[in-house]
Amino acid sequence: MDKVLMKGNEAIAEAAIIAGCRHYFGYPITPQTEIAAYMAKRMPKIGGTFLQAESEIAAINMVYGVASAGLRVMTSSSSPGISLKGEGLSYLAGADLPSFVVNVQRGGPGLGGIQPSQSDYFQSTRGGGHGDYHMIVLAPYSVQEMAELTVKGFELADKYRMTAMILADGTMGQMMEPVSLDLQVAEPPQKPWATTGTNLSRKHNIINSLSLVPEELEKLNVARYERYKIIERDEVRYEEYRMEDADVAIAAFGIAARVSKNAVDEARKMGIKVGLIRPITLWPFPKAPFAKAAEHVKQFISVELSMGQMIEDVKLASECKVPVTLCNRVGGMIPTPKQVLEAIVAADKGGKL
Amino acid sequence: MMKHKRVTLFCGHYGSGKTNIALNYAYALRSRYPKVAVADLDIVNPYFRAKDSMAELADRDIRLICSAYAGGNLDIPALPQDMYAITDDRDMLSVVDVGGDDRGALVLGRLAPALRDENDYDMWLVINRYRPLTRTVADCLEVKAEIEAAGGMPFTGVINNSNLGRETEPGHVLDSMAYAEAVAAKTGLPLVMTSVKADLVPALANQIENLFALSLQKTY
Structure with missing residues (x-):
C-alpha cells in the first residue's frame, strides 16, 4: 500500500x-x-x-x-x-x-x-x-x-x-x-481467563483487584x-546512533531524541565523537547500552523536556561511573539542536554547562 | 494567478493543507492589492495555525484577524471579535482559513448570510489523496457534503493539494491528478488549482494546469 x-x-x-x-x-x-x-x-x-x-x-x-x-x-x-x-x-x-x-x-x-x-x-x-x-x-x-x-x-x-x-x-x-x-x-x-460466558462448561472467571488475605495478596x-x-x-528496545567510538553519549527519547540526532550530526562534523542512546521502551529501561557506554564515554547528557526525570535511570544504569548532566527545556518548550550542540561541546571539553 | 473574488474561504478535511495555501494565496493577492486580510477562524486545532505566521503577515502588511487566544496556551475555541470585518469591509480582500471538517466549518454559519448576500466569494475544497480519510473520491464527496451542511454555504471550486509532506515527488502529484479531476467532475466544480511545494514547480510546470507554488509556513 x-x-x-x-x-x-x-x-x-x-x-x-x-x-x-x-x-x-x-x-x-x-x-x-x-x-x-x-x-x-x-x-x-x-x-x-x-x-x-x-x-x-x-x-x-x-x-x-x-x-x-x-x-x-x-x-x-x-x-x-x-x-x-x-x-x-x-x-x-x-x-x-x-x-x-x-x-x-x-x-x-x-x-x-x-x-x-x-x-x-x-x-x-x-x-x-x-x-x-x-x-x-x-x-x-x-x-x-x-x-x-x-x-x-x-x-x-x-x-x-x-x-x-x-x-x-x-x-x-x-x-x-x-x-x-x-x-x-x-x-x-x-484468553481463557476472560468473562465471556461459561456455557455451563467451566467455572466462573472472576476479574477483581480486591484481595483481602495478606498472604494471598503478597503471592500475587x-x-x-x-x-x-x-x-x-x-522486551527491552532501544536504538544506538553513532555510539561505537563515542566520547560523549546523549540519552534522549521521543522528540528530544529527534532534536539530539541533528545535534549529534552537527557535532560529528566538528570532529566530536558523540553518539545517542535512544530508549524506545522507557519501562523496561534499556540498562545494558548505558552500562556498556559508561566504559568508554566521559559524560552522558540527558536531553529531556522535563526538569530531569529520565536522568535518574541513566545514572542508575551507568552506576554513576561518569558524570550525567541535564540539557532541558520545560513548560511546553523544546530544546533546540543548537542548545544540545552547546552541551555536547561543553561535555567534550570536560566542562559542564 | 486566477481571477479572484473579494472573499476566499479555504475549507476541507483536517490537515489537508488549508492554512499553508491560504497564507500563500494571501501573499499572492497582496502583491497586487493594497488591502488584504487573513482571517484565522480555526476553532478546532490550537497547533499549526495561521496565527503562527503573524510576523510574516505583518512584514507583508497583511491584516491578521484572529482570536486573542489563538496560538496561546489557552485552548479555547474562540472567534475573533473583528471577524465581521470580513463581510463589512468591502474594500478589503479577505482570505479565510477555516478549521478542519464539518466541526471547523460551523463558524461559517455566522458569516454565510452576508457572504451569500454580497455574492462575491469563493469557497474552495482542499483535498489531499495521501490523507487517510480523503483517499477516495467518495471520501471527498462525504467531507464536502458535511462541510456544506455545517457551514450553510456551497463550495465553488476544488484545490488539489495532494502531497506526502517532505517525501513528495513530482510523481505523487501527477498520480493524484485523475483523483482530483474525478472529484471535480463528480461535484460539478472546477479544479481551481493544484498546489505544490515551490521546489516541485519546475518539474511539473509543463504538465499541470493552474499550478500554485507554496512556500511552507513552518518547517521542522
Whole structure:
C-alpha cells in the first residue's frame, strides 16, 4: 500500500484499528483530541464502538470492562487526564488485564499548558497509580513509530496481561509525516481467563483487584514481579546512533531524541565523537547500552523536556561511573539542536554547562 | 494567478493543507492589492495555525484577524471579535482559513448570510489523496457534503493539494491528478488549482494546469 500523510495522533488511531481494537473510550483533551476524532469517524463504519465518556475516570473503567471480556481496547488522553485515569490503571494492574493507553504529554503540573512535554516520565515508568506495579512504556520518535509501537503495545499488553502505554508528546501527536500502514499484526492469544460466558462448561472467571488475605495478596505481587523480570529480559528496545567510538553519549527519547540526532550530526562534523542512546521502551529501561557506554564515554547528557526525570535511570544504569548532566527545556518548550550542540561541546571539553 | 473574488474561504478535511495555501494565496493577492486580510477562524486545532505566521503577515502588511487566544496556551475555541470585518469591509480582500471538517466549518454559519448576500466569494475544497480519510473520491464527496451542511454555504471550486509532506515527488502529484479531476467532475466544480511545494514547480510546470507554488509556513 502507498504511504499516507498522517498526524501522529491519527497514526495511533489507525494502527489501533489495524491491531484489532474495536473499542475506544475517551474524553477530549489537547494535544491528543485527533485520536478521539479519528475513532469517532472510523469506528461506526467498521462495526466498532466509539464512546465519548463523561470523564477520563469513566473511560478507563470502560476499558476495564472490555478488557475483562478479552477484547482489544484502548483509551487516550494527555497529562492531566492520565492523572485522572491513575486509579483505573492501578485496578487494571491489580486485575492483570491487558489494556492499551496513550499519553500525549503536555506541560504540567496541574492543568499546565497545551504545548509538548515529557514530564510524565516518572508517573508512567513508576506505575502511575498506587501499589506495586509497572506498565510497559513505549516512546515513539516518529509518526511511523507511533503506528508501529501501537501495534506492538497491543501485542505486549495481551502477552503479559498488563497495560502498555504509548508515552508521546504534543509534537509527536501533532506533526505530520508520511507513514506506511503495512503493519504486521500477530493473532491475539487465547484468553481463557476472560468473562465471556461459561456455557455451563467451566467455572466462573472472576476479574477483581480486591484481595483481602495478606498472604494471598503478597503471592500475587511476587508473581507479578516474576513476570516483570521476563519482560525486563525479553522486551527491552532501544536504538544506538553513532555510539561505537563515542566520547560523549546523549540519552534522549521521543522528540528530544529527534532534536539530539541533528545535534549529534552537527557535532560529528566538528570532529566530536558523540553518539545517542535512544530508549524506545522507557519501562523496561534499556540498562545494558548505558552500562556498556559508561566504559568508554566521559559524560552522558540527558536531553529531556522535563526538569530531569529520565536522568535518574541513566545514572542508575551507568552506576554513576561518569558524570550525567541535564540539557532541558520545560513548560511546553523544546530544546533546540543548537542548545544540545552547546552541551555536547561543553561535555567534550570536560566542562559542564 | 486566477481571477479572484473579494472573499476566499479555504475549507476541507483536517490537515489537508488549508492554512499553508491560504497564507500563500494571501501573499499572492497582496502583491497586487493594497488591502488584504487573513482571517484565522480555526476553532478546532490550537497547533499549526495561521496565527503562527503573524510576523510574516505583518512584514507583508497583511491584516491578521484572529482570536486573542489563538496560538496561546489557552485552548479555547474562540472567534475573533473583528471577524465581521470580513463581510463589512468591502474594500478589503479577505482570505479565510477555516478549521478542519464539518466541526471547523460551523463558524461559517455566522458569516454565510452576508457572504451569500454580497455574492462575491469563493469557497474552495482542499483535498489531499495521501490523507487517510480523503483517499477516495467518495471520501471527498462525504467531507464536502458535511462541510456544506455545517457551514450553510456551497463550495465553488476544488484545490488539489495532494502531497506526502517532505517525501513528495513530482510523481505523487501527477498520480493524484485523475483523483482530483474525478472529484471535480463528480461535484460539478472546477479544479481551481493544484498546489505544490515551490521546489516541485519546475518539474511539473509543463504538465499541470493552474499550478500554485507554496512556500511552507513552518518547517521542522
